[in-house]
Amino acid sequence: MTLTVPTTYKALTEATAIALAKTVYTFDHAAQLTCREIGDGNLNYVFQIEDTETGKRIIIKQALPYAKIIGESWPLTLKRATIEANVLRKHGEFVPSLVPAVYATDEELAITVMEDLSHLEIVREGLINGQNFPRLSKDIGEYLALTLFHTSDYGLHPFEKKRLAAEFSNPELCKITEDLIFTDPFFDIDTNDYEPQLQSAAEAIWSDRKLQLEVAKLKKSFLTESEALLHGDLHTGSVFASQTETKVIDPEFGFYGPIGFDVGLFLANLIFQSITREGENRQVIVDDIGKTWEVFASSFGELWNKQSVESFRATEGYLEYVLGKVLTDATGFAGCELIRRTIGLAHVKDLDSIEDTEKRTSFKKQALETGRALILQGQQTASIDDLLEILEEARK
Amino acid sequence: MTLTVPTTYKALTEATAIALAKTVYTFDHAAQLTCREIGDGNLNYVFQIEDTETGKRIIIKQALPYAKIIGESWPLTLKRATIEANVLRKHGEFVPSLVPAVYATDEELAITVMEDLSHLEIVREGLINGQNFPRLSKDIGEYLALTLFHTSDYGLHPFEKKRLAAEFSNPELCKITEDLIFTDPFFDIDTNDYEPQLQSAAEAIWSDRKLQLEVAKLKKSFLTESEALLHGDLHTGSVFASQTETKVIDPEFGFYGPIGFDVGLFLANLIFQSITREGENRQVIVDDIGKTWEVFASSFGELWNKQSVESFRATEGYLEYVLGKVLTDATGFAGCELIRRTIGLAHVKDLDSIEDTEKRTSFKKQALETGRALILQGQQTASIDDLLEILEEARK
Numbered sequence: 001m002t003l004t005v006p007t008t009y010k011a012l013t014e015a016t017a018i019a020l021a022k023t024v025y026t027f028d029h030a031a032q033l034t035c036r037e038i039g040d041g042n043l044n045y046v047f048q049i050e051d052t053e054t055g056k057r058i059i060i061k062q063a064l065p066y067a068k069i070i071g072e073s074w075p076l077t078l079k080r081a082t083i084e085a086n087v088l089r090k091h092g093e094f095v096p097s098l099v100p101a102v103y104a105t106d107e108e109l110a111i112t113v114m115e116d117l118s119h120l121e122i123v124r125e126g127l128i129n130g131q132n133f134p135r136l137s138k139d140i141g142e143y144l145a146l147t148l149f150h151t152s153d154y155g156l157h158p159f160e161k162k163r164l165a166a167e168f169s170n171p172e173l174c175k176i177t178e179d180l181i182f183t184d185p186f187f188d189i190d191t192n193d194y195e196p197q198l199q200s201a202a203e204a205i206w207s208d209r210k211l212q213l214e215v216a217k218l219k220k221s222f223l224t225e226s227e228a229l230l231h232g233d234l235h236t237g238s239v240f241a242s243q244t245e246t247k248v249i250d251p252e253f254g255f256y257g258p259i260g261f262d263v264g265l266f267l268a269n270l271i272f273q274s275i276t277r278e279g280e281n282r283q284v285i286v287d288d289i290g291k292t293w294e295v296f297a298s299s300f301g302e303l304w305n306k307q308s309v310e311s312f313r314a315t316e317g318y319l320e321y322v323l324g325k326v327l328t329d330a331t332g333f334a335g336c337e338l339i340r341r342t343i344g345l346a347h348v349k350d351l352d353s354i355e356d357t358e359k360r361t362s363f364k365k366q367a368l369e370t371g372r373a374l375i376l377q378g379q380q381t382a383s384i385d386d387l388l389e390i391l392e393e394a395r396k
Numbered sequence: 397m398t399l400t401v402p403t404t405y406k407a408l409t410e411a412t413a414i415a416l417a418k419t420v421y422t423f424d425h426a427a428q429l430t431c432r433e434i435g436d437g438n439l440n441y442v443f444q445i446e447d448t449e450t451g452k453r454i455i456i457k458q459a460l461p462y463a464k465i466i467g468e469s470w471p472l473t474l475k476r477a478t479i480e481a482n483v484l485r486k487h488g489e490f491v492p493s494l495v496p497a498v499y500a501t502d503e504e505l506a507i508t509v510m511e512d513l514s515h516l517e518i519v520r521e522g523l524i525n526g527q528n529f530p531r532l533s534k535d536i537g538e539y540l541a542l543t544l545f546h547t548s549d550y551g552l553h554p555f556e557k558k559r560l561a562a563e564f565s566n567p568e569l570c571k572i573t574e575d576l577i578f579t580d581p582f583f584d585i586d587t588n589d590y591e592p593q594l595q596s597a598a599e600a601i602w603s604d605r606k607l608q609l610e611v612a613k614l615k616k617s618f619l620t621e622s623e624a625l626l627h628g629d630l631h632t633g634s635v636f637a638s639q640t641e642t643k644v645i646d647p648e649f650g651f652y653g654p655i656g657f658d659v660g661l662f663l664a665n666l667i668f669q670s671i672t673r674e675g676e677n678r679q680v681i682v683d684d685i686g687k688t689w690e691v692f693a694s695s696f697g698e699l700w701n702k703q704s705v706e707s708f709r710a711t712e713g714y715l716e717y718v719l720g721k722v723l724t725d726a727t728g729f730a731g732c733e734l735i736r737r738t739i740g741l742a743h744v745k746d747l748d749s750i751e752d753t754e755k756r757t758s759f760k761k762q763a764l765e766t767g768r769a770l771i772l773q774g775q776q777t778a779s780i781d782d783l784l785e786i787l788e789e790a791r792k
Contacts, residue, residue: 153619158574162567171558178554183707209712216708217717223549224622311579312612316605321613 008108009065009078017047017060024104024113025058027051038118043067043076048116057116058103063252065110077172080252081110087168087254088114090229094146098139099248117247120240127236127273128350130281137288139246140239140266141295148259149303151229154310154322165226170255173232174222177253181336182219185344186212194343197361201368202343214375218332225258234262235337235348236269260329263296267330267387268337268371272350274391275366286388293330293384297323324382331381331390335374342367370394404504405461405474413443413456420500420509421454423447434514439463439472444512453512455496458505459648473568476648477506483564483650484510486625490542494535495644513643516636523632523669524746526677533684535642536635536662537691544655545699547625550706550718561622566651569628570618573649577732578615581740582608590739593757597764598739610771614728621654630658631733631744632665656725659692663726663783664733664767668746670787671762682784689726689780693719720778727777727786731770738763766790 012020014035021033031051039046039061047060063081067074085105092099100115123133149155151164184191188206205211231238232253240247270292273285304319312318341348342364351367354360373390381387408416410431417429427447435442435457443456459477463470481501488495496511519529545551547560580587584602601607627634628649636643666688669681700715708714737744738760747763750756769786777783 153616158571158619159567162565162570166562166565169558169562171555174558175554187707212708212711213713213717216706216711216714219708220549220718223554226620226622310612311583312608312615315608315612317609318612321609322616 009110011064012045012047012060012062012109012111014047018049020111021049021058021060021113027056028054048118057118059100059114059116061112061114063110078110080170080173081105081112082107083168083170083173083254084250084252085112085114087229087231087251088112090151090164091143091147091231091248091251094150095143095248098143098246117240117249120242120245120247122237123239123241124236124269124349126241127285128353132281132284133241133246134243135246136239136241137291138295139241140234140248141292142299143246143248144263144266144292144296145299145303147231148228148262149300149307151256152227152259154304154308154313157309164229165256168229168255170232170253173253174255174257177232178219178223180345181340182215182222185336185340186215191345192343193345193347195361195364197357198343198364198368201365205339205343205368205372208372211372211375214332214378215336218329218336218375218378221258221329222261222333226256227259228256230254230257230259230262232257232262234266236266258329258333260326260331261333263293263326264330264333265337267292268334268341269348269350271334271338271370271391272341272348272367275363275370275395276350276354286391289391290384290388293327293387297327300326327384327387328379328381331374331387332378334387335371335376335378338367338371338374342371366394405506407460408441408443408456408458408505408507410443414445416507417445417454417456417509421445423452424450444514453514454499455510455512456507457510458507461506474506476566476569477501477508478503479564479566479569479650480646480648481508481510483625483627483647484508486547486560487539487543487627487644487647490546491539494539494642513636513645516638516641516643518633519635519637520632520665520745522637523681524749528677528680529637529642530639531642532635532637533687534691535637536630536644537688538695539642539644540630540659540662540688540692541695541699543627544624544658545696545703547652548623548655550700550704550709553705560625561652564625564651566628566649569649570651570653573628574615574618576741577736578611578618581732581736582611587741588739589741589743591757591760593753594739594760594764597761601735601739601764601768604768607768607771610728610774611732614725614732614771614774617654617725618657618729622652623655624652626650626653626655626658628653628658630662632662633744654725654729656722656727657729659689659722660726660729661733662688664730664737665744665746667730667734667766667787668737668744668763671759671766671791672746672750682787685787686780686784689723689783693723696722723780723783724775724777727770727783728774730783731767731772731774734763734767734770738767762790 018033018035032053034050034052036048037045038048044064045062048057050057063078065078067076085102088099088102100117102112102114104113153161186205194202231251232255238248238250240249267289270285270289274282277285301319304313351364370391373394377390414429414431428449430446430448432444433441434444440460441458444453446453459474461474463472481498484495484498496513498508498510500509549557582601590598627647628651634644634646636645663685666681666685670678673681697715700709747760750759766787769790773786
């Protein structure tokens with residue numbers, strides 16, 4: 001599929017970003033604006049515009065027509081900027097305090113003008129530095145319940161749900177997930193990236209037929225199950241937080257998919273911390289995993305009981321069936337995320353930043369073993385305690 | 397959702413249909429054309445245009461902006477004409493001999509100009525009259541395998557599959573199925589239609605909580621599982637046949653849904669005949685049920701082995717898993733069809749045309765009992781013989 005950059009598309013500079021900021025956001029008439037590009041430059045420009053007098057800041061995010069994930073340029077649809085802004089707006093209808101406000105968008109320029117969140121910290125960074133975020137599990141549990149319930153067939157008229165499912169069709173970004181999470185790490189493929197001391201562990205995965213069959217089923221679920229409007233990439237690097245606030249950003253992978261995918265990806269990224277931490281610090285993470293699920297399940301159940309539009313909402317066992325499916329799906333998806341972040345193309349700093357080679361290797365092996373167990377036992381997971389038990393087993 | 401009729405839409409008359417025929421199809425210059433409206437007038441006009449000299453005939457089908465299903469007018473999207481024509485074209489790429497050729501379409505007028513099939517008979521009518529169609533099970537088995545494989549993630553690049561899924565979004569027609577097959581018959585609702593002597597049998601269904609839970613799951617599958625481009629309404633009234641030919645018509649309910657739905661609906665409509673027939677005549681139908689499945693499964697498996705684009709295509713057990721899911725889904729969907737055609741809004745002539753009240757009542761009770769058993773045992777169906785065994789049990 002060839003991707004063409006619209007002729008009107010032009011990469012912003014700090015100067016043009018300031019000019020644009022003035023047209024879309026009401027600064028004081030005489031405001032002196034400064035601009036800094038603070039993105040990592042791999043996928044997007046992120047311009048932070050500041051009124052030097054008042055300190056008021058906004059963000060202009062611009063998608064680049066390529067990605068640098070594999071070392072070189074890889075064309076990538078600019079439509080993802082529109083998807084991202086529209087997911088933020090749609091999810092913002094249900095959890096306004098948990099996502100950044102969107103002030104303006106321009107589809108041709110692939111830009112989103114939005115709330116600045118630089119007073120918060122990226123959760124992954126904070127966790128790696130040993131910090132904890134006391135509101136995180138409750139906020140993300142509610143974020144998951146509210147955004148996913150309200151965009152599902154339980155919360156929406158079927159006409160509106162199908163309209164949204166078509167609007168949020170996101171083939172290019174889904175393909176990245178299909179390849180990088182559900183396919184490549186399970187085959188001996190060039191783009192996989194792992195340390196030499198993991199060679200035999202990686203080979204064990206590539207030759208595990210039972211594992212591959214379960215991954216094939218999980219991939220099928222990702223490809224076909226249009227349950228709700230997902231964030232699509234809900235790892236701890238997609239969450240800003242402080243001690244008092246949580247904001248979910250970057251839903252450019254948003255699409256209609258299986259609810260368990262958002263849940264599972266987030267849990268997996270906490271699981272990395274449950275692998276690298278010890279003692280009380282670890283217990284905080286284990287508690288967060290449990291609480292994220294409990295809050296999600298109870299909030300989802302409350303919405304179901306109060307607001308479901310489904311005729312079978314009162315059918316005995318149906319809510320339990322739906323939540324049970326989310327949990328088994330999430331367990332399997334979490335397993336795929338653990339494996340792909342360890343031997344696939346895109347890693348996590350939680351593991352890679354550990355300098356001691358022996359420790360790092362041991363953690364990575366544990367991540368692989370945990371991932372394998374979650375995938376193989378996913379369908380038997382009947383409660384969050386079962387999932388937590390799998391984590392403990394893999395530490396032995 | 398309000399449906400507006402485009403201002404350029406105009407119901408055809410026999411005269412304007414002839415004029416239109418001349419502009420879209422090459423008849424001989426001096427051809428004398430006659431026209432007859434042969435539709436049942438509930439949903440569509442069907443004009444048959446004939447060249448009186450050569451006998452050459454074509455069909456112009458025009459969607460009406462309303463349906464008369466419930467005795468009065470019910471606004472119904474005209475877009476269904478475009479969906480129907482595009483499904484015929486898409487499926488025609490894979491099974492050109494099993495669907496009518498489409499010569500032309502006009503979206504504004506909601507018309508499809510297509511091959512005339514009046515030399516064939518509607519399968520339901522033929523079966524009710526005791527006829528058999530020796531090619532039917534093999535042709536439908538292949539139709540199902542080819543159309544569903546080639547529009548699934550196993551047969552298509554994910555970009556193309558997602559493009560088609562969005563193109564064939566069909567909310568209005570899906571809603572009819574969601575209500576009439578998966579909801580209303582399982583609740584005591586005014587629009588249900590059943591004979592007084594079925595009162596207690598109907599009430600038994602409305603109070604069967606286990607049954608409702610399984611139906612809720614099947615409805616969820618219909619609402620969310622975007623596996624392949626379905627026909628969407630594949631009953632025996634949607635198939636024309638003779639001793640040597642089979643043509644599937646009327647895919648206006650087409651959308652991306654679970655593969656087992658097309659399979660299950662067709663099997664259910666054969667099952668009505670397995671209920672009303674006796675002895676050798678019945679055995680022909682039982683054999684057709686078995687053969688439809690066997691041909692579908694073996695053709696689908698052959699396509700999988702030769703043409704699948706899925707990376708896990710060679711993973712041991714994956715094809716068996718996919719076919720197993722189609723069968724369990726199909727069994728449950730067939731059960732819903734049996735029940736809704738017996739006590740729901742839209743009936744089948746197979747049962748309703750039986751004049752003897754005692755016989756008719758007994759058959760209808762058997763249809764309900766069979767439907768119930770198929771739904772409750774659907775998930776345990778491991779082979780087509782298991783399904784056939786359920787039919788035998790329900791006759792006892």
